[in-house]
Amino acid sequence: MAELLFFSGTMDCGKSTLALQMDHNHKARGRRGLLFSSHDRAGESMISSRLGLQVPAVEVLPDTDFWAEMTVRQTMGARIDYVICDEAQFYTEPQIDQLARVVDEMDIDVFSFGITSDFRTRLFPGSRRLIELADRVQVLQVEALCWCGKRATHNARTVDGVMVVEGDQMMVGDVDQQADAVIGPIPGDTSGDPSADPVIGYETLCRRHHMRRQTSRTSPSLHAHQMPLPFDQRQGSAAAPARG
Numbered sequence: 606m607a608e609l610l611f612f613s614g615t616m617d618c619g620k621s622t623l624a625l626q627m628d629h630n631h632k633a634r635g636r637r638g639l640l641f642s643s644h645d646r647a648g649e650s651m652i653s654s655r656l657g658l659q660v661p662a663v664e665v666l667p668d669t670d671f672w673a674e675m676t677v678r679q680t681m682g683a684r685i686d687y688v689i690c691d692e693a694q695f696y697t698e699p700q701i702d703q704l705a706r707v708v709d710e711m712d713i714d715v716f717s718f719g720i721t722s723d724f725r726t727r728l729f730p731g732s733r734r735l736i737e738l739a740d741r742v743q744v745l746q747v748e749a750l751c752w753c754g755k756r757a758t759h760n761a762r763t764v765d766g767v768m769v770v771e772g773d774q775m776m777v778g779d780v781d782q783q784a785d786a787v788i789g790p791i792p793g794d795t796s797g798d799p800s801a802d803p804v805i806g807y808e809t810l811c812r813r814h815h816m817r818r819q820t821s822r823t824s825p826s827l828h829a830h831q832m833p834l835p836f837d838q839r840q841g842s843a844a845a846p847a848r849g
């Protein structure tokens with residue numbers, strides 16, 4: 606019997622990698638699958654993993670109807686044994702209902718992948734509906750970590766390196782946008798230009814640090830370790846710290 610599975614976790618815990626691995630393993634055994642995604646960081650119609658894999662996928666739009674998608678393809682003679690759905694947090698509730706119907710009435714496995722909650726710790730509508738309907742919800746084993754070393758359970762959004770708790774629920778972005786913010790501006794780098802667009806980034810945190818709004822940038826201990834020694838260009842040597 607086909608199943609609706611939801612593989613979930615924070616950002617950067619390996620969901621897209623697992624999605625592509627599952628596709629590979631099922632394909633290797635002669636099963637036929639269809640890949641879907643929505644607003645992947647690498648661009649439209651794509652499933653991309655930070656491990657470097659990138660595979661074409663059908664882009665899910667607000668008016669995509671999964672029941673119709675499957676019906677049209679099957680009518681044209683395609684065999685569909687399973688469906689991979691990445692970035693499923695962005696799907697609408699009716700789309701998740703359609704996926705459940707595809708499982709139950711067409712006997713097609715649906716393997717869905719997505720983050721559970723947004724930067725305000727609120728459930729995404731698509732994820733909420735998946736939690737309500739899935740046969741199984743599986744939290745990924747690979748743990749994204751907070752800067753303190755604990756398991757990261759929440760996603761923080763940063764704007765120009767500063768954690769925010771207000772804004773649109775959907776904003777495509779990545780976790781490594783924090784890096785520059787941690788070590789401060791690099792001399793000659795104009796990306797810190799105040800007239801430039803704000804840099805949206807994300808950081809995975811444990812609950813305690815999410816609640817306290819403490820990111821790697823505002824953590825006093827980590828900040829001290831990652832700050833480069835101030836370099837006195839006149840002397841050619843490290844000078845006394847100018848910043849507290």
Ligand SMILES: Nc1ncnc2c1ncn2[C@@H]1O[C@H](COP(=O)(O)OP(=O)(O)O)[C@@H](O)[C@H]1O
Nearest residue numbers: 616617618619620621622623653654655656747
């Ligand atoms: N350079 C690297 N070497 C080894 N593993 C990496 C590297 N870069 C990323 N990863 C792994 O990839 C994971 C992110 O995978 P990805 O599928 O892109 O995550 P998600 O879809 O959950 O955001 C990281 O948690 C890490 O385990």
Ligand SMILES: Cc1cn([C@H]2C[C@H](O)[C@@H](COP(=O)(O)O)O2)c(=O)[nH]c1=O
Nearest residue numbers: 616617720723724760774775776777778
């Ligand atoms: C927390 C949060 C994330 N997003 C976006 C940022 C990324 O583009 C995706 C998650 O991708 P990943 O493969 O899981 O890393 O979601 C968002 O739009 N709103 C949020 O609150």
